[in-house]
Amino acid sequence: MDELRFHRWLEGAWKLPEDWLGIGDDAAVIPLTGAALLCTDTVAQGTHFVAGTDPVAVGHKAAARNLSDLAAMGAEPVAALVSLVLPRDCALELPERIIQGCRAALDPWDCPVVGGDTTTHEGGLVVNVTLLGRAMGAEVIRRSGARVGDVLIVSGQLGGSLLRRHLTIQPRLNLARTLMSRAIPHAMIDVSDGLLLDLQRLVTASQCGFKLDASRIPIHTDTNELPGDALERAFTDGEDFELLFAMDPLLWSEFEQSGETPVPLTAIGVVTAQGQEIMRDGLPWWPRGSGYVHH
Amino acid sequence: MDELRFHRWLEGAWKLPEDWLGIGDDAAVIPLTGAALLCTDTVAQGTHFVAGTDPVAVGHKAAARNLSDLAAMGAEPVAALVSLVLPRDCALELPERIIQGCRAALDPWDCPVVGGDTTTHEGGLVVNVTLLGRAMGAEVIRRSGARVGDVLIVSGQLGGSLLRRHLTIQPRLNLARTLMSRAIPHAMIDVSDGLLLDLQRLVTASQCGFKLDASRIPIHTDTNELPGDALERAFTDGEDFELLFAMDPLLWSEFEQSGETPVPLTAIGVVTAQGQEIMRDGLPWWPRGSGYVHH
Numbered sequence: 001m002d003e004l005r006f007h008r009w010l011e012g013a014w015k016l017p018e019d020w021l022g023i024g025d026d027a028a029v030i031p032l033t034g035a036a037l038l039c040t041d042t043v044a045q046g047t048h049f050v051a052g053t054d055p056v057a058v059g060h061k062a063a064a065r066n067l068s069d070l071a072a073m074g075a076e077p078v079a080a081l082v083s084l085v086l087p088r089d090c091a092l093e094l095p096e097r098i099i100q101g102c103r104a105a106l107d108p109w110d111c112p113v114v115g116g117d118t119t120t121h122e123g124g125l126v127v128n129v130t131l132l133g134r135a136m137g138a139e140v141i142r143r144s145g146a147r148v149g150d151v152l153i154v155s156g157q158l159g160g161s162l163l164r165r166h167l168t169i170q171p172r173l174n175l176a177r178t179l180m181s182r183a184i185p186h187a188m189i190d191v192s193d194g195l196l197l198d199l200q201r202l203v204t205a206s207q208c209g210f211k212l213d214a215s216r217i218p219i220h221t222d223t224n225e226l227p228g229d230a231l232e233r234a235f236t237d238g239e240d241f242e243l244l245f246a247m248d249p250l251l252w253s254e255f256e257q258s259g260e261t262p263v264p265l266t267a268i269g270v271v272t273a274q275g276q277e278i279m280r281d282g283l284p285w286w287p288r289g290s291g292y293v294h295h
Numbered sequence: 296m297d298e299l300r301f302h303r304w305l306e307g308a309w310k311l312p313e314d315w316l317g318i319g320d321d322a323a324v325i326p327l328t329g330a331a332l333l334c335t336d337t338v339a340q341g342t343h344f345v346a347g348t349d350p351v352a353v354g355h356k357a358a359a360r361n362l363s364d365l366a367a368m369g370a371e372p373v374a375a376l377v378s379l380v381l382p383r384d385c386a387l388e389l390p391e392r393i394i395q396g397c398r399a400a401l402d403p404w405d406c407p408v409v410g411g412d413t414t415t416h417e418g419g420l421v422v423n424v425t426l427l428g429r430a431m432g433a434e435v436i437r438r439s440g441a442r443v444g445d446v447l448i449v450s451g452q453l454g455g456s457l458l459r460r461h462l463t464i465q466p467r468l469n470l471a472r473t474l475m476s477r478a479i480p481h482a483m484i485d486v487s488d489g490l491l492l493d494l495q496r497l498v499t500a501s502q503c504g505f506k507l508d509a510s511r512i513p514i515h516t517d518t519n520e521l522p523g524d525a526l527e528r529a530f531t532d533g534e535d536f537e538l539l540f541a542m543d544p545l546l547w548s549e550f551e552q553s554g555e556t557p558v559p560l561t562a563i564g565v566v567t568a569q570g571q572e573i574m575r576d577g578l579p580w581w582p583r584g585s586g587y588v589h590h
Contacts, residue, residue: 019330024500025437026367026485027334027428035314036331036427038409039322040376044416072321081335083423085380114333121339123418126380130425132331133322142320190321205319 003118006095013099014112020079021114028114030079030132037133037140039069045124049167055094055125057167059101062127065192067105067171068241072190074141074180075133076173077111084118085126098127109173137180146187146206146246150271153185153252155263156242158195159233160222166239174262175243183255185245194236196287198244203271206246212269214280231280236289246271298413301390308394309407315374316409323409325374325427332428332435334364340419344462350389350420352462354396357422360487362400362466363536367485369436369475370428371468372406379413380421393422404468432475441482441501441541445566448480448547450558451537453490454528455517461534469557470538478550480540489531491582493539498566501541507564509575526575531584541566 011023021029043062045051063080070077082102084095095118102113111131155172172190179185189202195217203210214231223230223237247255252267278285306318316324338357340346358375365372377397379390390413397408406426450467467485474480484497490512498505509526518525518532542550547562573580 021435021437025439026364027332027370027426027435029368029430029435030331030333031329032327032331034326036325036327037322038325038374038376038425038427040378040410040412040423040425042378042380042412042414042423044380044414044418044421046417047414069321073324075322079333081333081425083335083337085337085339085421115335117335117337117423119337119339119342121419121421122341123339123421124416126339126416126418126421128335128337128378128412128423130333130335130376131322132333132427135324140316140322140324142316144320 006092006118009096010099016112022112023115028079030114032078032134034134037070037073037075037135038130039066040128040130041065042126042128044126051124055097056101058125058127059098060105061167061169062129063102063105064169064171065241066129066131067109067173068169068190068192070131070133071171071173071176072188072243074137074176074188075135077106077109077131077133079114079132080106080111081130082113082116083128086118086120087125088120088122102129136177137184141185141188143187143189143202143205146202146208146271148208148271148273149249150186150246151249151252151267152210152246152269152271153265153267154191154195154218154242154244155265157218157220158191158240158242159220159230159237160226161237161239163222163225165222169241171241172243172263178260178262182260183247183251185247188243188245191240191242191244193238195244196235200276202244202246209272209275210269211272211277214278214285216266216268218266232287232289235287301387301413304391305394311407317407318410323374325409327373327429329429332365332368332370332430333425334361335423335425336360337421337423339421346419350392351396353420353422354393355400356462356464357424358397358400359464359466360536361424361426362404362468363464363485363487365426365428366466366468366471367483367538369432369471369483370430372401372404372426372428374409374427375401375406376425377408377411378423381413381415382420383415383417397424431472432479436480436483438482438484438497438500441497441503441566443503443566443568444544445481445541446544446547446562447505447541447564447566448560448562449486449490449513449537449539450560452513452515453486453535453537454515454525454532455521456532456534458517458520460517464536466536467538467558473555473557477555478542478546480542483538483540486535486537486539488533490539491530495571497539497541504567504570505564506567506572509573509580511561511563513561527582527584530582
């Protein structure tokens with residue numbers, strides 16, 4: 001792999017504003033007013049994708065996971081760093097195709113790659129993407145702001161992502177933008193490790209509980225092609241990258257009626273003072289898999 | 296490896312200012328005025344350290360390389376992200392010791408770890424550190440600002456880092472701070488890939504040439520314990536992490552006489568309009584290794 005040729009190709013790939021510094025110095029410089037948001041995510045061969053996966057899809061996944069993190073904060077991307085650990089003696093085509101995949105995810109948000117690092121090792125491909133972001137509104141949305149009585153809402157459909165969707169993540173930045181301008185949630189998280197686990201993270205951070213109606217969970221049809229209970233999968237399968245948020249019920253009612261959402265939303269339950277309850281066919285029910293607190 | 300326990304340990308490890316968000320949400324939030332600087336660096340087992348290296352030293356190296364990048368821009372660290380790709384089934388001790396090493400490098404600069412990512416794979420250890428930084432002065436120092444007639448100055452001693460110093464990098468942030476307040480260089484770079492290659496990067500970015508006096512090069516005594524010509528090693532060995540800068544000759548003369556430098560500095564040559572020349576014992580000389588342009 002001709003690292004120098006790759007770097008030259010990278011340097012010329014983005015037109016940056018005049019007061020930015022991108023690839024080519026010891027650090028990138030990005031003028032910013034207000035707070036800097038930072039998130040990072042690594043995908044590794046054998047863990048997040050199998051050997052032989054299209055490198056474009058790998059790059060897309062690494063970038064899109066981070067975009068989903070920013071969306072969950074009510075934030076948008078400003079600039080990206082892409083760090084590659086490549087198998088030794090790989091072809092120049094590999095890093096170029098990974099960057100191509102990153103761009104497919106980042107370009108729609110005008111987010112250039114301003115730096116990174118490329119090295120090689122004996123093992124499989126590792127791709128790290130780090131994003132600098134900024135709040136879309138006056139404040140960022142945390143996990144910890146949910147209030148008793150809030151409606152719990154999730155975007156899209158859940159479960160079965162492993163079948164194929166985990167490589168074509170659609171980060172919900174448009175939804176986040178709509179929410180930040182029309183109906184600001186009290187708390188938000190992206191569903192990366194399964195609805196149950198991420199919901200538990202949200203209510204734990206908010207020192208609240210939840211009560212869900214299992215019949216309301218939007219189950220993805222991909223679960224039909226996989227073994228096991230579809231509802232169970234919707235609760236515990238990872239890598240959905242939908243947004244889960246807690247919102248004032250009146251605000252939710254208005255927003256729902258406005259029909260302004262860019263992606264289907266479903267109210268799946270409510271925030272309670274304590275306890276974690278799921279009702280299925282009128283009886284308490286609990287998924288067998290995952291979920292780190294259960295009381 | 297109990298990832299949850301590791302994350303809880305991490306979350307409690309830094310006391311952040313009240314308006315910051317660190318580990319525990321989907322992104323970190325760091326209030327910042329002016330421009331954000333971003334740099335990132337990855338170290339991988341078998342490439343940047345051998346299997347069996349003390350994980351504390353690995354963490355230190357990953358963080359210190361980035362600190363050196365910021366120093367080269369005349370910038371200081373604000374916050375760090377640490378992403379680990381661990382061998383499967385490693386002990387919890389491994390990530391904890393890596394973080395301990397990162398802290399040894401970052402704590403002296405009050406730079407907390409505000410986020411990161413931990414995953415596992417089949418291969419060897421990979422550590423990525425990303426730093427958010429801010430300029431120490433009104434402007435950052437680039438590689439491209441060198442002017443004909445500038446003195447070329449390098450800190451410390453060069454060569455033989457592989458013997459042991461590559462694991463105990465002393466990033467020259469104190470020097471950068473002194474320079475930014477007393478004698479601002481026209482151009483600067485950190486010597487990560489060997490004096491010759493990094494000098495070439497600086498003059499190429501500045502569209503200039505250089506003329507060096509080989510007898511002036513500060514050769515590290517570590518080179519005596521290694522085979523080959525010591526001067527050759529001082530020019531081409533990597534991972535010195537010293538600062539190389541171009542400065543107005545009058546300013547340099549004043550600064551040198553003030554004796555205010557926190558680390559030894561040596562004037563090794565001058566910036567010329569074009570060409571790349573090294574004189575050794577009165578004759579033109581050129582290292583056999585490395586160096587991507589030679590004319």
